[in-house]
Amino acid sequence: MSDTVLEIKNMSKSFAKNKVLNGINLSIKKGSVMGLMGENGAGKSTMMKCLFGIYAKDEGQITLDGRPVNFISPKEALENGVAMVHQELNQCLDRTVMDNLFLGRYPVKFGIIDEQKMFKESMSLFSSLSMSVNPQTIMRTMSVSQRQMVEIAKAVSYNAKIIVLDEPTSSLTEPEVEKLFSIVNSLKAKGVSFVYISHKMDEIFRICDEVSVLRDGSMVYTSPTKDTDMNKLITAMVGRSLDKRFPDVDNTPGExxxxxxxxxxxxxxxxxxxxxxxxxxxxxxxxxxxxxxxxxxxxxxxxxxxxxxxxxxxxxxxxxxxxxxxxxxxxxxxxxxxxxxxxxxxxxxxxxxxxxxxxxxxxxxxxxxxxxxxxxxxxxxxxxxxxxxxxxxxxxxxxxxxxxxxxxxxxxxxxxxxxxxxxxxxxxxxxxxxxxxxxxxxxxxxxxxxxxxxxxxxxxxxxxxxxxxxxxxxxxxxxxxxxxxxxxxxxxxxxxx
Ligand SMILES: Nc1ncnc2c1ncn2[C@@H]1O[C@H](COP(=O)(O)OP(=O)(O)OP(=O)(O)O)[C@@H](O)[C@H]1O
Ligand SMILES: [Mg+2]
Missing domain, CATH: 3.40.50.300 (P-loop containing nucleotide triphosphate hydrolases)
Structure with a gap:
């Protein structure tokens, strides 16, 4: 199919004897957002790390833009247009924002790092995303949510065709979530595709075109978002339906x-x-x-x-x-x-x-x-x-x-x-x-x-x-x-x- 940008076929992965992914298939369309849900430990992050070259898959084929690919490092994935923002941020906290943005690809001039260029490019990246961040800020001094936004900007800066966001909003503030969604929508319009991992139903329904569910390492469900609902997703995730979200609060406070x-x-x-x-x-x-x-x-x-x-x-x-x-x-x-x-x-x-x-x-x-x-x-x-x-x-x-x-x-x-x-x-x-x-x-x-x-x-x-x-x-x-x-x-x- 010509509008498919990424196709994962029959992918499996074990850690020692623990089979974490079991013959998984996933297909992502150009300019669309695929939600990925599943219980803790279902294999969502592992699946995406296999795509991104952090883990070596045991079996399976990955096709990007019709070409078979097999990234052996995140660097290679990034250079081929696949970016990933991780669930647990992995940044150099004592370095500046721009150091983190350009890590592993510093612009060099006359044999030394061209900091002026880094600064200028960082500024124009942030302004294209309507973010106000000073590239010379030390990472540690920023809040977790600001650091997360820097990571997202970094993914964008690689001109990625596919951006994997692994629970991106877990520490974002409400306005930042809105900002993220508007960035996602504007990149979508330019043909960028996303994999969006989240436990938050409302986000999945707002931002995703399709949603897939992993259970115990198997892909058990895929549907256009408009044709599914919360109960169907929960049933696919846990194998039973949850009739209510909260138990009865029946404690009696004392003195x-x-x-x-x-x-x-x-x-x-x-x-x-x-x-x-x-x-x-x-x-x-x-x-x-x-x-x-x-x-x-x-x-x-x-x-x-x-x-x-x-x-x-x-x-x-x-x-x-x-x-x-x-x-x-x-x-x-x-x-x-x-x-x-x-x-x-x-x-x-x-x-x-x-x-x-x-x-x-x-x-x-x-x-x-x-x-x-x-x-x-x-x-x-x-x-x-x-x-x-x-x-x-x-x-x-x-x-x-x-x-x-x-x-x-x-x-x-x-x-x-x-x-x-x-x-x-x-x-x-x-x-x-x-x-x-x-x-x-x-x-x-x-x-x-x-x-x-x-x-x-x-x-x-x-x-x-x-x-x-x-x-x-x-x-x-x-x-x-x-x-x-x-x-x-x-x-x-x-x-x-
Ligand atoms: N580096 C590793 N070594 C050994 N086992 C691992 C490793 N990484 C992940 N696993 C195992 O793989 C399984 C899937 O983990 P994964 O992180 O993919 O889950 P997840 O779906 O992303 O869950 P969550 O919603 O909690 O983030 C887990 O049982 C985990 O213990
Ligand atoms: Mg995870």
């Missing part, structure tokens, strides 16, 4: 337990005079636009940001945590949003990652018990339904969503009394999300106090008792979840803008 009183922080972004109380056994949501200060608030409670003034009071007792260790001694736990930087030891096993923060409880007569650690890792694998070969597997070899499950499991092991969750279901598939909601509600029923940050409106409305809304580093209001709606939350989140 006031944790109080935050006039809390302000010392360094930017500075939290300004925040006060609220959370009950024992309550699920307390924190909503706000990205950048409103929600993560900073959790981090301040957890002792990893410097408090300028104010108090944190637990059960009548004033606390002043100087580090996360202090917080953990009081049985606080924090699941962070950026697992790669904050929560995870990539070069270690699932077992290590599960037990590392909790070693004292795996000792027998003062000596670490290998058996207890192994059991703990397996307990959490079972509880979180983590897809892996065994607890000895390196966490870095798990799919993105399954890594997140290991991190949540690690904190579950501590049976925290106050559980702070920052975007806990980011990157997690629909079925597993439901299970995490059940865990959260269960913990609340056991009397744990839970504060959960989420940018997903339906989620925050679906699993909390009350919601505090932050706006520009201040508290804009607190509402009862059953008496509020999306509009009210949005209005509050704009209160101090």
């Amino acid at each position: 006031d337990y944790l109080e935050i009183k006039n809390l302000s922080t010392k360094y930017e972004p500075r939290l300004d005079d925040i006060s609220f109380k959370v009950k024992k056994g309550e699920i307390f949501g924190l909503y706000g636009l990205v950048g409103a200060g929600r993560s900073e608030l959790l981090e301040s409670i957890f002792g990893i940001r410097t408090i300028a003034s104010g108090e944190i009071i637990l059960n009548g007792k004033k606390l002043r945590f100087k580090s996360s260790k202090d917080a953990m001694d009081y049985n606080f736990a924090l699941v962070t949003e950026e697992r790669k930087f904050n929560g995870m030891f990539g070069k270690a096993t699932i077992e290590f990652n599960t037990t590392i923060t909790n070693l004292d409880s795996y000792k027998t007569n003062g000596i670490l018990s290998k058996r207890k650690m192994y059991d703990a890792a397996n307990r959490e694998i079972k509880r979180m339904h983590t897809k892996c070969v065994s607890a000895d597997e390196l966490i870095s070899s798990l799919s993105g969503g399954n890594q997140q499950k290991v991190i949540i499991g690690k904190w579950m092991e501590r049976e925290p009394d106050v559980f702070l969750l920052d975007e806990p279901t980011r990157g997690i598939d629909v079925g597993a999300k439901y299970e995490i909601y059940q865990l959260i509600i269960q913990m609340a029923k056991e009397g744990k106090t839970i504060i959960v940050v989420s940018s997903e409106m339906p989620e925050i409305l679906g699993i909390t008792n009350r919601i505090a809304v932050m706006s520009n580093h201040r508290l804009a209001g607190i509402v009862d979840t059953k008496d509020t709606d999306q509009e009210a939350l949005l209005r509050l989140s704009a209160k101090y803008l």
